[in-house]
Amino acid sequence: MLKRWIVMVLLMVGCQPQPRTVEVSAPQVGSVSKTVAPVSSVISFLDRTKSAGVHFAYRNDEDHSDFAILESLGGGVAILDFDRDNVLDLFLPGGGVFHSPAIVGNSSALLRGSTNWRFADVAAEAGVVRSKYYNHGAAVADYNEDGFDDILITGYGGTTFYQNQGDGSFRDVELLDDRMWSSSAAWGDFNGDGVLDVYVAHYVDWSLDNHPLCAGPQGHPREVCPPRQFEGVTDVIYFGNGDGAMRNATTEAGLKPQGKGLGVVAADLDLDGDLDLYVTNDTVPNFLYMNTGNGAFDELALISGTAVSDLGTSDGSMGVDVGDYNQDGLPDLWVTNYERENNAMYRNLGKGLFRHVSRPIGIAALGARYVGWGTRFLDVDLDGDEDLIVANGHVIRFPQNTPRLQRPLVLENIDGARYGNVTDQAGEYLSAAHCGRGLATGDLDDDGDEDVVISNLNEPVAILSNETNSHHNWLTLRVIGRHSTRTAIGTVAVAKLGKVSLLRQIRGGSSFASTSDSKLHFGCGPVTRIDELTVTWISGACTILKDVACNQVLTIVEPATASN
């Protein structure tokens, strides 16, 4: 059993003032050696769902045969430690039913984790079983800064906010006045006032009164209508007032109208010390909101090259994450898309520009036969570079080009230059087809590598333990903000291992309708000590640690003064 070290770090080394902008020239693909571990391991995941006693499934009520677009979205996964017992738990939205005139939610599950991969559903005791709305996503953050994770549930007709009472129970609090159809949400302190804000992505204007009949392919009189049949609904951003309430700040933030939002990630994309937002839209251009520093945004997706595909056309975009796939020190954007559209890797070129590089890095070689949803960067084999995992599954009932049930994808990062598909070898669950939607990552068994939870449509959630026998070293970093919000979304950590620098960032949102564990994970390969670990807090403060031992969970608290 690995020793778990908790280090409250107050012996900080002063660091350089955080620059407002970072200028990095465009790197050539594959120009730098990116890995700390030259030998790759056999990537493997074990399906622990049944042995964990978990049978919970998201139900979309498609048996009702209403062919409503509402049924196509599915649900997410949240990995959190709601009771602070240092064992990760799961929150799973349950979906809903739509019997005209009422659209109501199914019960959610709160699975408390215990050792040896066992989970117990404590939703009823915790007071989160009830769902007012047909639900989709779960966005987790410590909104009221009390040290306990709170849960925002997105869905049709409204959001639900469950405030953690700290005693194992939650209280349903009316936090947002949002009655639109919401899919994903991302927490973050967008205006830098030390109070968490939240961005809520809205989908389309479907309702039982706006429910057209769409013809199916030959032999099927009806099919779920495509999103272009509906108008997009403008997303909304709420700023925390600091008194527990939130205000609708959509106008002051300068959000664009419409969009058909499905995924959102909050991260500092230009490393200028404030939180930016990237929103994946279905069939219309994606949004890239660059923060001007005070919570007002410039939407620059088209200009930056992140709005559309490499063909210049809008994709049906669903999932999203931010990582530094080529280890050039700049956060890149990863977006999962509809069939016949390649999942998109937008390489950050610096200066606010990105390049769609899915073809040169081998993503296009996967074949455009997947409908991609939840996704995360994670270093599966702990070799230092960030691999990818994607949940796939079709949105319509009778797809013509690809099957409805689809295999997930595990993509191994090869030297920061290319991705290879290693799904075949990754275990029984991943080799089979599912109707995947939400996906979240976290180290559920505290062995140093990240495990995965995937939510499927009308099929039990999948709890997958990472069994990749890499013998590689690792470092897990938990950061706790003080001037930054406690969740410290946007905080960037860079680990230097010889000539290689690994950048990780705490993201708000990401994937689809899901929340991953907020700890940062570094794969160290054969290296046992990290030369230097720099944590740049979103507040601007900086923490530098030298000669950090691997194979520990390191907790770093933001320094007391904001400057250093």
Add this chain to the structure above:
Amino acid sequence: MTVSTEPSSSHHPPRPYWPVVIVVLLTLGIAAAAVWPRYFGPMARYQRGRDALISGDRVAVEHISESLIHTAGYEAHGWLLRGLLLMRSGKLQEATGCLGNAVEDESLAVEANYTAAQCFYRAGMYPQTVQAAQLALERDPDCLEARRWLASAYYDLGNLTHATVELARISAAAPDDPRPDRLLGLIAKDSEQFAKAIEYYRESLRRAPNQPEADAIRTEMAESHLKLGQFAEALAALRPCPRSAAVLTLEAECFNSTGDVEQSQARLRAALAVDPKYFPAKLMQGKVLLDEGKSDEAEKVLKEAVQLEPQNSQAHFQLSQALRRSEKITEADEELQKMQSIQAIHREFSDLHEDADARPGDVEVRYRIGDLAQKLGKPKLAILWYRAALSIDPNHAKSRAALQELSAAR
């Protein structure tokens, strides 16, 4: 020597010869009665008329049809012959008039109707084609000719759902005919049903591997494979094709998508050597240069691409990226604007196609598609849609004017 001209003074009295004559005449009469209709009767004339049609003996056809029109009980045969002749002479409207008279005879009604359908189709009168073909099929559901014209009319009217149904029936009824499956493939590909398109193309090639269109079919099949990300299959489909710029560029795209940059660039170079102005190769070359971070070179190539196809949104998009990297912000913004306005046209263009399929009698939709096709730099397509509009309403002034303008320009 003396030759006597006196009758022989034989001892037998002369036999009367008339019975023989009668017998001969009777025999001849019977024979003539039996043979006459076969060689000289109205049906014989009709058959000779059909042979004359085939041999191109216009005068004979005119003569025979005229005589049949005035032969009681065979008027319809005469009208059918005349209708066929007029159709071959390109006098389509007159032909349909004659064929209309021919349908009076039940035995000729099917041919008269499908021939009328052909005339209407050739005259660009697609709704009338549909009507005439359907009349033929009411009498003979197995009439392939009628079904072919019906499918063609549906296709040209933009009613792809019905066209697909008819083509599938033709394909089943004529198992050696490669054409229906080729067209089915094209329709499926246009409808972005690429897996289906590939099945149809395969079937067409199975029926006739050496058909004149084989290479075009293989190229379309490769494009469908590419859309599905089946790069090895796309390359296999292209292997038998001649090394045209199009084939080489598609191969380059396959290699580019699988990360084989070297092979991809070699194919691109070869494509541009075959045709230095081949737009898809130019565009792809620009993109590859951008991927390599060579913004200046990319800008030059992409500007050439934009000149080759000013209405291609992708070219403007890539050029804007190249310009932005070189910090030519104003120019980059202009290119982005062009891209957006072209895409707006494309979106409307695509939506209207669905409307056209759903509303076969909608003239305005067809006119608007023609108008947008013109704006997108596709004059041939525009002409087809204007014609479709005029086939529904011959007096549609905007379509007529646009068609005249286009014809004058061409």
